[in-house]
Amino acid sequence: MQNNKPADVLVQLIEDAQKGDVTAFGKIVRDHQSYAYAIAFRFFCDEDDAEDVVQESFIRIWNHLQDFDSSMKFTTWMYKIVVNLCYDKAKSNKRRMSVFARLNDNSSQDDYIESTNIEQDLTNKETAALIKRIADGLSEKQRMIFLLRDIQDLTIEEVAGITGMSDSAIKTNLFFARQNIRKKLARLEVSI
Amino acid sequence: MTCKELQQFLYSARIEDFDPAEREFLKKHLADCETCKTIFQEVSKADRILDRIKEATPRIRNEHALTESIIAEIICNERSMADASANKFLDRLINIFSIKFVRFACGSVILLCGMTYLFMEYNDMKSIVSLEQRLGIQHDFNRASIVLPGVNVPGFLYDFYGLSNGSKAYIELTNKLILMKKEDLQALLNSYKTLDEASRKRLDEMQNRFLKDGYLKQNTKNYEEIEKLRTEIERLKKEVEQSHYKEK
Numbered sequence: 001m002q003n004n005k006p007a008d009v010l011v012q013l014i015e016d017a018q019k020g021d022v023t024a025f026g027k028i029v030r031d032h033q034s035y036a037y038a039i040a041f042r043f044f045c046d047e048d049d050a051e052d053v054v055q056e057s058f059i060r061i062w063n064h065l066q067d068f069d070s071s072m073k074f075t076t077w078m079y080k081i082v083v084n085l086c087y088d089k090a091k092s093n094k095r096r097m098s099v100f101a102r103l104n105d106n107s108s109q110d111d112y113i114e115s116t117n118i119e120q121d122l123t124n125k126e127t128a129a130l131i132k133r134i135a136d137g138l139s140e141k142q143r144m145i146f147l148l149r150d151i152q153d154l155t156i157e158e159v160a161g162i163t164g165m166s167d168s169a170i171k172t173n174l175f176f177a178r179q180n181i182r183k184k185l186a187r188l189e190v191s192i
Numbered sequence: 193m194t195c196k197e198l199q200q201f202l203y204s205a206r207i208e209d210f211d212p213a214e215r216e217f218l219k220k221h222l223a224d225c226e227t228c229k230t231i232f233q234e235v236s237k238a239d240r241i242l243d244r245i246k247e248a249t250p251r252i253r254n255e256h257a258l259t260e261s262i263i264a265e266i267i268c269n270e271r272s273m274a275d276a277s278a279n280k281f282l283d284r285l286i287n288i289f290s291i292k293f294v295r296f297a298c299g300s301v302i303l304l305c306g307m308t309y310l311f312m313e314y315n316d317m318k319s320i321v322s323l324e325q326r327l328g329i330q331h332d333f334n335r336a337s338i339v340l341p342g343v344n345v346p347g348f349l350y351d352f353y354g355l356s357n358g359s360k361a362y363i364e365l366t367n368k369l370i371l372m373k374k375e376d377l378q379a380l381l382n383s384y385k386t387l388d389e390a391s392r393k394r395l396d397e398m399q400n401r402f403l404k405d406g407y408l409k410q411n412t413k414n415y416e417e418i419e420k421l422r423t424e425i426e427r428l429k430k431e432v433e434q435s436h437y438k439e440k
Contacts, residue, residue: 022270026263033258034249041250050250051258058262059269127248130241150206151246179203185238186231 010074018065025065028074029058035075036082042147043086044093045128053089057082072161079154079162083144090140134181145170146177193217195228202228202235 010031016024036057041050060081068077135143141163148159149170159170193201198221210218222229252258288294 022263022266025266026259029259029262030255033255033262034252037252037258038250047253051252054252054258055262055265059265062266063269123248124250127245127250130245150242153246175204178205179200181242182203182235182238185241186234 014068014074025062032075032078036078039079039082039147039152040086042131042151043144045132047124049089053082053085056085076158076161083162086144087140134184138177138180142173142177145173146181149174195225198228199231202231
């Protein structure tokens with residue numbers, strides 16, 4: 001799990017935040033928002049949506065901080081909230097038909113990917129375009145599981161804890177997602 | 193394992209997840225099978241792209257601004273929650289009215305009070321009209337502007353239903369009692385003498401009640417003049433009463 005903050009300092013910050021210390025919570029936000037953002041951005045491929053989810057997630061974390069079970073890893077709990085909010089936002093976006101209208105509009109992104117040299121550092125836009133291209137056709141669940149397992153490098157157990165799915169269901173979804181993505185990537189003409 | 197099974201496996205599993213025996217099998221098979229070798233190369237290429245995606249950690253446009261906006265939102269929510277708890281008592285009180293019986297009871301009390309008040313006002317007006325008829329007061333004089341519209345029921349009635357006989361009579365009579373000239377007053381007092389005790393008492397009550405109202409003082413420019421006249425009325429009334437007593 002990606003967390004460089006020493007566990008005891010984090011525990012202290014959580015305890016302070018549980019007592020209502022907003023400054024302590026601010027430190028937690030500063031240390032963890034990039035991880036939450038990484039998941040949300042890779043899921044939506046949109047900076048605005050990702051920032052909205054991060055903001056909403058930390059507000060929800062603050063509101064439910066009293067319910068936090070200290071036997072659980074804070075990041076796992078945070079990811080769980082982020083993932084749920086990603087699904088919620090995707091649903092509301094779907095209702096407004098905005099996300100899928102954008103996802104289907106691949107023409108400009110294709111040109112962008114093909115002119116990209118992957119050896120250089122990928123920018124947010126390039127990453128978004130690439131993920132959009134390869135994850136197109138996957139269900140939200142499959143995309144999320146693929147992101148958590150293969151991009152965020154979480155273990156199957158951690159993914160199960162976050163998504164609330166069984167190990168076997170995760171493996172099945174992962175199997176389909178990987179097959180789909182790798183076939184697409186193999187056909188993608190990019191210089192590596 | 194057939195070629196088809198291996199190809200499916202290659203697409204769906206990560207090479208680093210293979211155990212040593214699987215790796216050995218794969219190595220041997222790829223040396224002999226050109227199709228599987230091509231697919232293995234494709235998968236390896238795909239994995240390299242995925243590695244690049246993994247390395248490219250998405251960056252927040254303005255980390256500081258995002259943190260600030262989260263904290264600001266939390267503080268704002270906390271404040272509104274504090275305000276909400278402060279209003280809890282009021283909310284509870286208002287919630288009482290969600291009970292049907294309470295709503296019915298309150299409505300009934302308000303209706304009863306309103307009806308009683310209107311009935312009393314109606315009675316007042318009725319007695320004024322009767323007094324007015326007995327005193328022979330003519331409707332040739334109206335200074336309704338000294339009555340603040342809407343403050344009392346007759347004022348309200350006069351304001352919105354100017355033709356209401358009761359309100360008009362009330363206002364005119366009270367104005368007349370205050371502002372009438374001395375000679376008119378004398379005529380009125382002559383009639384006053386003819387009144388029975390109860391009617392006279394009623395007339396005095398009406399006059400005093402109106403004069404005691406604070407708004408009359410605040411809203412009448414010639415209040416001093418009215419006060420003088422009122423004193424004169426009182427004096428004359430006493431005279432009449434004394435003579436009445438002497439006559440008796």
